[in-house]
Amino acid sequence: MxxxxxxxxxxxxxxxxxxxxxxxxxxxxxxxxxxxxxxxxxxxxxxxxxxxxxxxxxxxxxxxxxxxxxxxxxxxxxxxxxTNDLLKNVQISLKMLSAFTQSEQEQLLCLIYKPINIIETLVMNTKLEKLSTVLNILKSEISHTECNENKLCIEKIDEVLRNYAEKSLDFRVITQPNPRLLKNPRMQINAVYRFIIFGYKW
Missing domain, CATH: 1.25.40 (Serine Threonine Protein Phosphatase 5, Tetratricopeptide repeat)
Structure with missing residues (x-):
């Protein structure tokens, strides 16, 4: 000092x-x-x-x-x-990282310019409880954000969750085929999607 x-x-x-x-x-x-x-x-x-x-x-x-x-x-x-939209992403990422331990924060700091990648990391590693906490933090931050290439928005998050829900569907069809769900693939996609986001509502 x-x-x-x-x-x-x-x-x-x-x-x-x-x-x-x-x-x-x-x-x-x-x-x-x-x-x-x-x-x-x-x-x-x-x-x-x-x-x-x-x-x-x-x-x-x-x-x-x-x-x-x-x-x-x-x-x-x-x-x-x-004026830089990417700084808004960093600001959002820092709020998201407040939900993590210090060691987890250090592993994710490299992603602060792309908060959507933090969400994707949680989904990939099935950290669903942490994902739910992060989504709650984001709810007030991006609920009125217009979607564009540089900004995190609800539409981008939904796209990531839906993509992984569909990947989960593909894996389950191969390893655990369920005749009822195979007759109605959309039902299975919705079920996996709800599982991933814990029925989260924006």
């Missing part, structure tokens, strides 16, 4: 040139985040740096940080300074 205080004081008093300010990088910020420094001071430091440099640092930090609170701070800073 002392280091960042001294740095902020130095910048305020001496108004260093841009070349010196560019020496403050994501490695330094990583060390700062590993301490108990107040996030407001980190924000002050970022605001004193050249705009493009501070934004680049933040994007790099999204790849390096492991702590959800620190990541949330960086995302919030970026959202207040740039």
């Amino acid at each position: 002392v280091l960042i205080n001294l740095l902020l004081e130095f910048i305020t008093l001496h108004k260093p040139n841009e070349e010196l300010l560019l020496r403050v990088n994501e490695s330094y910020l990583l060390k700062i985040f590993s301490t108990s420094v107040a996030q407001e001071q980190v924000k002050m430091l970022l605001n004193t740096l050249p705009y493009k440099h501070s934004i680049n640092i933040c994007y790099n930090l999204l790849k390096l940080l492991k702590n959800l609170d620190s990541l949330q701070f960086v995302v919030d800073y970026l959202l207040n300074n740039v």
